[in-house]
Ligand SMILES: *[C@@H]1O[C@H](CO)[C@@H](O)[C@H](O)[C@H]1NC(C)=O
């Protein structure tokens with residue numbers, strides 16, 4: 157198929173044609189933008205060529221004559237490589253007043269570091285940067301329907317609008333200057349990363365207890381225990397499908413970004429740290445390049461297909477209380493996770509009022525998040541369990557799992573956090589009062 161490329165649209169340089177990047181670049185071509193691409197993988201460049209783009213041999217060549225330089229590489233090291241590598245870095249090829257759009261998920265402080273290198277070390281004050289982390293996965297990248305958060309100078313955000321509109325459907329402009337969009341992304345990843353890990357912990361438990369994993373899945377979908385990630389990832393667990401829709405290695409990187417932010421601010425992130433360690437166990441077990449749902453295998457090392465096999469498990473009516481307990485446990489963990497995420501958001505100077513609707517439309521959402529966020533904004537009047545009730549449910553689940561010699565890492569961490577709250581004299585309040593543990 158030949159694409160008619162409009163001469164009026166500005167040329168875009170696109171570096172990082174991985175699973176998401178190639179879809180985004182092709183979508184820009186389909187919208188009539190001339191795209192020059194670079195990637196270390198020659199197959200990706202061939203795909204771009206076949207769709208009417210041009211292929212460059214390095215980022216510097218790629219940047220030539222481009223008004224926008226989009227960077228969709230995997231991490232901050234690769235961004236520095238793409239921009240600043242001796243003789244091949246884009247910085248040596250960017251034309252005057254070019255705009256750099258950083259789409260990778262990075263530490264919130266990193267885009268500002270890049271800007272100061274561009275302005276000071278390379279004496280290019282004409283170049284401006286926005287950070288625009290994306291969310292939504294490979295399919296939505298190809299359709300141009302990503303969720304995109306952007307921050308940076310207002311006039312530069314405005315000039316970049318046509319590009320962002322081509323790539324995304326839900327566009328959010330985040331106040332607070334360069335790097336703020338990555339603060340929002342960080343909160344989303346905190347939630348999303350924990351939700352996958354706890355989904356795995358729970359599904360492993362259900363299978364180990366000899367319950368029906370498919371039944372628990374269906375039950376959770378229409379319950380307050382629902383999370384976007386649970387709905388999206390558990391089907392991979394139920395079918396032993398570890399083809400990398402989203403590679404586990406991404407969450408090794410993203411949970412590290414989350415916990416580093418906590419470490420650098422001496423801000424405790426109990427649940428996120430527990431989840432990060434689980435991802436590390438999974439990487440040690442060799443699952444890093446496969447789908448992140450494959451983390452479930454660390455809980456069932458003696459039989460790696462136990463969760464999918466248990467989808468056929470016969471169900472007994474008198475098991476219902478066990479399903480209920482597990483579903484409540486998931487809901488409570490999501491609730492505590494939401495408080496931890498929102499406590500971090502407040503620490504990062506994000507407004508809960510602007511953050512909550514973005515998360516609600518992104519992969520980090522859960523029913524408990526919605527409830528906790530509305531309560532924090534003083535909106536929701538629905539009853540939530542007290543901390544004591546939640547503590548008792550998790551304690552019961554722990555004791556049950558012990559009978560099966562099953563490890564509950566995230567559950568245990570959440571339970572200890574609730575007990576810490578009781579030590580602090582809390583108990584009859586709902587989950588939002590846990591905020592006091594972070595800001596007395
Ligand atoms: C980025 O990924 C590369 C592998 O492509 C790795 O060598 C490097 O350590 C990573 N950097 C960060 C900050 O994660």
Ligand SMILES: *[C@@H]1O[C@H](CO)[C@@H](O)[C@H](O)[C@H]1NC(C)=O
Pocket residue numbers: 458459461462465466
């Ligand atoms: C794993 O567990 C399932 C369900 O109990 C069983 O059917 C299957 O044979 C087991 N596989 C192995 C390798 O033990």
